[in-house]
Amino acid sequence: MLSYVVRRLLEMIPVLLVVSLLVFAFIKLLPGDPARVYAGEDAPIEAIQAARVQLGLDKPLPQQYFHWLNGLAHGDMGITYRTRQPVTEVIAKSFMPTLWLALAGFAWSVVLGLLVGVVSALKRGKWQDWTLMSLAIGGISVPPFWLGLLLIQFVAMPFGIFSVSGFNQPSDIILPAFTLGASVAAVMARFTRSAFLEVAQEDYVRTAHSKGLRARLVTWKHIMRNALIPVITMLGLQFGFLLGGSIVVERVFSWPGLGWLLIESIQTQDQPVIQGLVMLFVLEFIVINLLVDLLYAVVNPAIRLR
Structure with a gap:
């Protein structure tokens, strides 16, 4: 029984990796600018650009994905754009x-x-x-x-x-x-x-x-x-x-x-x-x-x- 549970838990890892990649890609296809949402609709261009750098949105998509994946592995899902609280x-x-x-x-x-x-x-x-x-x-x-x-x-x-x-x-x-x-x-x-x-x-x-x-x-x-x-x-x-x-x-x-x-x-x-x-x-x-x-x-x- 224990070996079965361990094997099933290990099988979860590749499934979650594939799902995380699909979720990340889907989110990136959504319309809208996350930096503008984070900074506020009436924020100036400078504030939006600063928010983009702060959130790491200026980096290449693969680097953004692996940064997010690393946070998931450590129980960190980032912060919300509305309240600036931890997502977890x-x-x-x-x-x-x-x-x-x-x-x-x-x-x-x-x-x-x-x-x-x-x-x-x-x-x-x-x-x-x-x-x-x-x-x-x-x-x-x-x-x-x-x-x-x-x-x-x-x-x-x-x-x-x-x-x-x-x-x-x-x-x-x-x-x-x-x-x-x-x-x-x-x-x-x-x-x-x-x-x-x-x-x-x-x-x-x-x-x-x-x-x-x-x-x-x-x-x-x-x-x-x-x-x-x-x-x-x-x-x-x-x-x-x-x-x-x-x-x-x-x-x-x-x-x-x-x-x-x-x-x-x-x-x-x-x-x-x-x-x-x-x-x-x-x-x-x-x-x-x-x-x-x-x-x-x-x-x-x-x-x-x-």
Whole structure:
């Protein structure tokens, strides 16, 4: 297990190098002058030129890239153009609200999605199955921003018990977490149902039934354990999307997280923050994929990681 983890960590290095090069190149293609953003829109030419020298923008692009890459390796992402603060501090401040939002949305959506998927599979072809899958299709089809606006209009504003802006108390997370996790719950329900039904048709399941084992034992010991393996993969991907894809929900609810920070940075052309956020999102997906692979061995000890 340890050797597998070490090998996977080493494999992350070339991936991150390639991604860093692509991110750097993409940022350089964006319109606008970073030196003017740093110095201010009304700054004189001399101040803009001084800012360009201070930020190292007068140097060749390869030299700029390796300087930025060296800073990344030491945990230094530079400074923001707007507030002159270290990018790592700005991102760290916004990371925890996004993490709490993702965890809250992930928790309820996974529990509900797994439950709905299993019930739908057990009631295959019956009205319960049709009803639950119809709701799941609706959950996938509804855009998060529209669902968020509906919750604000018909739940938060009439009753006045939920905040629709910011993160000031624990209850403020309820509506954003529900909005963020709705599509995940729907996806998990449909995926769990498919995986459950696929495993239920395997020969070893039919053999277990023929031996006279109780249906509940066959369901949870033989079907559910093996059906969870592809489900875990989907769980990891969905959690990664929740962390990196909460931009729309955070915008609707004015949530002070990474999504809100990314939108502000794009609007103000704060390139160091954009670069840092993109690298963080990529790193999140890589780490989550590693954790998912490790969970395989926990769910099914027969799997050996090499």
